Amino acid sequence: MNPSMLGATAARVLRQLRADPRSIALILVVPAVLLAFVYYLFENETLPPGVPRTFDRVGLMMLAIFPFVVMFLVTSITMLRERTSGTLERLLTTPIHKADLLFGYALAFSIMAALQSLFATAVAYWVFGMDIRGNPGWVVVVAVLNSVLGVALGLLCSAFARTEFQAVQFMPVVVIPQILLCGLFVPRDQMNPILELISNVLPLSYSVDALQEIAAHATSTATMTADLLVMVGFVLAVLLLASPTLRRRTP
């Protein structure tokens, strides 16, 4: 790996993003707006005393899901363009190492994800009074990790798409099952055993677990650390799978 090539790649990806204000709005503003939707959706619920608000549970999980979904979309399209425009092939004739390219992408988008989740978490915390026991800094860490997961999966999936339309088709295949099974709708330990088994091998489940730990405990717990490590493992595994799809030599 070469830090200057990695840095140049991250800077280039951010410049490309800057040329597209709508994507920036999608990344930075839309999550906070959707969070407001969820808040007002459950505004009038009546709860027995001691039961946490639905917003505290659902809103918190959305903080993890947004960066994952958004970065998956943005990355798979950007990378597909890179593949189809010939710039990837050209780049791979230069001394750049594949890792510089992969981590350059991951760095650029995790910077955006950090901004996104700082903004969304701040809105959830201060505007809507989200109640979490733990340090909201950890929420941002989980969000950034999720965004990198989205980047990694987007890089990988872009290899199996020929057009932007095909790239978007991976949303219902790769993203929606994870949202359904991550514990947002039904706690994972109450699922039918087969679904629970599937949810055990989906990375998003672990970030939702981690967030629930952060919400319930004032200090970081061993479970949270384990969840985060599993996430890191998933990210590295997916990046490792994505690496051979960057071919220097083609038929």
Add this chain to the structure above:
Amino acid sequence: MGRHTVPSVEVRALHVLRGKTMVLNDVDFSIPTGRITGLLGPSGSGKTTLMRAIVGVQRVTSGSVQVLNKAAGSPELRHEVGYVTQAPSVYRDLSVEDNVRYFGAMHGRNRAQAREAIDAVGLGTLAKRRTADLSGGQFSRVSLACALVSEPRLLVLDEPTVGLDPVLRAELWERFARLAAGGTTLIISSHVMEEASHCDTLLLLRAGRLLARLTPDELRVRGATEDLELAFLHMIQADIAGRRGAA
């Protein structure tokens, strides 16, 4: 061969199968250092495929391609070889300067060197413009600048002058000649036969076979005309007739 005799590129018994067709069939040649070699041939004759093999992005079926005494595509060569693809490959959503600086950064080049490459292709006044907002010819010159910035020892250019006006073409060929005089080896494919006269050596491809390796003067003699375009046509027709006769 005069000044330089060390070969930069050596291709031996090269066969390339793409899909079901043998796109390059038993191609053999070498290219001297510090010279301009023109790659000519009808559309679909395998020019791009041959260039891809030299750059090392083409999977070859058999035979060998040596570049600067190393196997084509070796990691050590990535600093030494610059490749401009036939279809311009740059980031459309970035400015001219951001494109050239990014590809320059892969070779440790700085901002001043990027500016120099941009000026060399005549885009100095458009450096800040988004490449998507350029004309076709300007767009393809950005792609060229992205290769020039790395100052490689071997430059492989796939039809770099398509869509350019005569003034710009002349300027670029002067630049290529200066690069060659400075020791850079250039391989340039073209459809414009008049450009062949700027090359030191010509490789004529037809249907995946190397028809001839000669100088522009030799081509005039072999084709029995001063007009390179006509001479080329004569050689192709003679080849077609010869193969038909043999069959």
